[in-house]
Amino acid sequence: MTDSTATPAIVVEGLERSFGEVLAVQGIDLRVEEGEIYGFLGPNGAGKTTTVRMLTTLLLPTGGRATVAGFDVAAEARQVRASIGVALQEAALDPLMTGRELIRLQATLQGLPTGAGRERADALLDRVGLSYAADRRVGGYSGGMKRRLDLAAALVHEPRVLFLDEPTTGLDPVSRKTIWEEVQALNDDGTTVFLTTQYLEEADQLADNVGIIDRGLIVAEGTPEELKGEIGNPHIELTVAAGAVPEAERAVAELGRLRPRKGEDRVLLEVEQGAAEVPRVVRALDEAGIAVESLELVRPTLDDVFVAKTGHHLEGEGEQEGDPAGEEPAPA
Amino acid sequence: MSELATGARVVRALGARSIRQTFRRPQLISPIVVFPTLLLAIQTGGAGAGIELPGFPPVQSFLQFMLAGSMMQSMMLAGNSGGIAFAVDIEMGFTDRLFASPIPRFAIVLGRLAGTAALGLFASLWFLAIGLIFGAHIEGGVPGALLAIALITTSAIAVGGIGAAIALRTGSASVVQGLFPLVLVVLFLSSAFFPQELMIEPAKTIAEYNPFSFIVEGVREPIISGIDATQTLEAVAAIAGIILLGLVLSARALRHRLRTG
Numbered sequence: 138m139t140d141s142t143a144t145p146a147i148v149v150e151g152l153e154r155s156f157g158e159v160l161a162v163q164g165i166d167l168r169v170e171e172g173e174i175y176g177f178l179g180p181n182g183a184g185k186t187t188t189v190r191m192l193t194t195l196l197l198p199t200g201g202r203a204t205v206a207g208f209d210v211a212a213e214a215r216q217v218r219a220s221i222g223v224a225l226q227e228a229a230l231d232p233l234m235t236g237r238e239l240i241r242l243q244a245t246l247q248g249l250p251t252g253a254g255r256e257r258a259d260a261l262l263d264r265v266g267l268s269y270a271a272d273r274r275v276g277g278y279s280g281g282m283k284r285r286l287d288l289a290a291a292l293v294h295e296p297r298v299l300f301l302d303e304p305t306t307g308l309d310p311v312s313r314k315t316i317w318e319e320v321q322a323l324n325d326d327g328t329t330v331f332l333t334t335q336y337l338e339e340a341d342q343l344a345d346n347v348g349i350i351d352r353g354l355i356v357a358e359g360t361p362e363e364l365k366g367e368i369g370n371p372h373i374e375l376t377v378a379a380g381a382v383p384e385a386e387r388a389v390a391e392l393g394r395l396r397p398r399k400g401e402d403r404v405l406l407e408v409e410q411g412a413a414e415v416p417r418v419v420r421a422l423d424e425a426g427i428a429v430e431s432l433e434l435v436r437p438t439l440d441d442v443f444v445a446k447t448g449h450h451l452e453g454e455g456e457q458e459g460d461p462a463g464e465e466p467a468p469a
Numbered sequence: 470m471s472e473l474a475t476g477a478r479v480v481r482a483l484g485a486r487s488i489r490q491t492f493r494r495p496q497l498i499s500p501i502v503v504f505p506t507l508l509l510a511i512q513t514g515g516a517g518a519g520i521e522l523p524g525f526p527p528v529q530s531f532l533q534f535m536l537a538g539s540m541m542q543s544m545m546l547a548g549n550s551g552g553i554a555f556a557v558d559i560e561m562g563f564t565d566r567l568f569a570s571p572i573p574r575f576a577i578v579l580g581r582l583a584g585t586a587a588l589g590l591f592a593s594l595w596f597l598a599i600g601l602i603f604g605a606h607i608e609g610g611v612p613g614a615l616l617a618i619a620l621i622t623t624s625a626i627a628v629g630g631i632g633a634a635i636a637l638r639t640g641s642a643s644v645v646q647g648l649f650p651l652v653l654v655v656l657f658l659s660s661a662f663f664p665q666e667l668m669i670e671p672a673k674t675i676a677e678y679n680p681f682s683f684i685v686e687g688v689r690e691p692i693i694s695g696i697d698a699t700q701t702l703e704a705v706a707a708i709a710g711i712i713l714l715g716l717v718l719s720a721r722a723l724r725h726r727l728r729t730g
Contacts, residue, residue, distance in 0.1 A: 194569065
């Protein structure tokens with residue numbers, strides 16, 4: 138849910154960051170409205186984390202400018218830090234602290250009075266379902282528990298803008314779903330969320346708007362539906378007997394646009410109306426006496442968008458050039 | 470709440486965390502307590518006759534002489550352990566949590582140093598207790614003991630500052646840990662474990678100018694003879710110099726880290 142009259146939560150103009158000769162972020166522009174979930178999608182090493190580190194004041198830009206919650210990330214870093222919550226890629230948790238100690242420390246770092254900090258810590262631990270483990274050391278937590286604790290710590294001061302850097306990477310599906318539900322609930326309460334991810338499904342499920350970054354450049358931006366719409370209609374994938382493909386193609390040709398064949402027994406028909414076209418296709422095949430072994434309506438995915446924009450797939454990609462050392466090189 | 474009060478709260482919270490961290494990680498507390506205590510026991514038991522040597526300062530016992538050196542060793546290893554723990558924080562990204570918070574960034578270093586100072590205090594109390602239990606006199610009485618405690622505690626801040634600077638600059642626990650032998654070299658090239666008058670060259674000259682010799686003599690004097698204003702001032706000057714160096718190096722390393730990420 139967004140409010141177009143409010144000050145944008147994040148404005149980025151020509152933002153750059155280089156590490157020596159390597160230009161990790163190459164002059165990107167983006168705008169995130171108040172109350173929006175912005176999905177920042179890209180493969181490993183694309184520049185996502187470098188961008189987040191600049192927006193969260195952990196790294197100075199080498200060019201361009203950015204404001205977060207109305208404050209300049211370089212000139213008004215302290216105000217930015219007071220306005221944001223940050224859960225970084227590698228959950229930055231001390232394994233020797235207990236969950237409760239960590240949240241209370243975070244409350245102190247955010248300037249909450251002691252009593253209020255304790256109450257808030259208890260409430261947050263309850264919210265993320267970790268009350269039962271609050272006095273256990275973090276080192277004994279599972280990956281999902283650590284991410285939930287990290288999320289709770291980021292929320293201790295009720296930030297206007299929440300940065301989540303790959304919050305579900307490496308988590309099992311159940312833990313991932315729990316984090317998604319929590320992020321959605323936070324957004325429903327009005328928190329702006331800047332979410333980096335390399336999971337298409339995550340961006341598709343959560344984000345109001347998506348920016349796709351590859352090799353330090355934003356290659357596409359829009360709502361997931363807009364982006365998918367840009368690259369074409371859904372298609373129906375029919376499996377028929379191997380010899381029946383030409384006949385099946387003739388039967389359905391008028392109902393949409395035939396795509397190049399995929400295998401010996403598949404017919405691909407691009408349709409404008411999606412699911413609404415399926416009954417007509419089935420009837421046409423039936424009238425032609427063609428037995429259909431299977432039928433599937435395939436919608437364009439963000440991976441299709443990514444392929445169309447960059448020429449390669451997003452998921453399953455390894456390290457890319459442009460954002461060294463899994464995001465940044467270590468300082469000398 | 471004023472900015473100063475907020476900063477003080479943060480320093481206290483981070484200091485408390487660093488103390489907890491030390492006591493929960495055996496590899497950090499062991500060098501501070503176990504190693505110097507064993508060395509004190511071995512040296513006191515095996516080299517006690519050294520006090521009969523001509524030129525050895527007049528002392529009640531070898532244990533009394535050694536207490537200052539053991540406190541120094543424990544304090545310096547506490548500083549080194551603090552540096553290692555800080556570097557571990559950097560390696561695991563915990564400092565990012567701190568840097569992304571609206572606190573004065575130097576409070577992060579001061580919080581670590583507060584924890585190291587507390588360990589210095591613990592070290593001085595530990596060895597004074599051992600000394601008293603095993604019969605060593607504190608010739609300067611309670612004021613002398615308090616002076617020794619104060620000098621060791623502030624020295625821990627000084628050494629911790631150097632450790633923090635190296636941790637910030639390198640971000641590597643292995644590098645800071647690699648300084649462990651250097652700590653011992655610096656210590657053995659001071660008058661911590663042997664009177665300067667009885668050393669041979671070049672160790673004698675090195676010890677003469679080693680700032681840690683000034684500190685150890687400042688700590689030792691109230692234990693073996695009583696408070697001496699000159700030696701106390703020399704110790705304070707040496708500590709102040711090392712603190713200043715540590716703070717300058719830490720500030721530069723902090724700026725570098727924030728610039729490079």
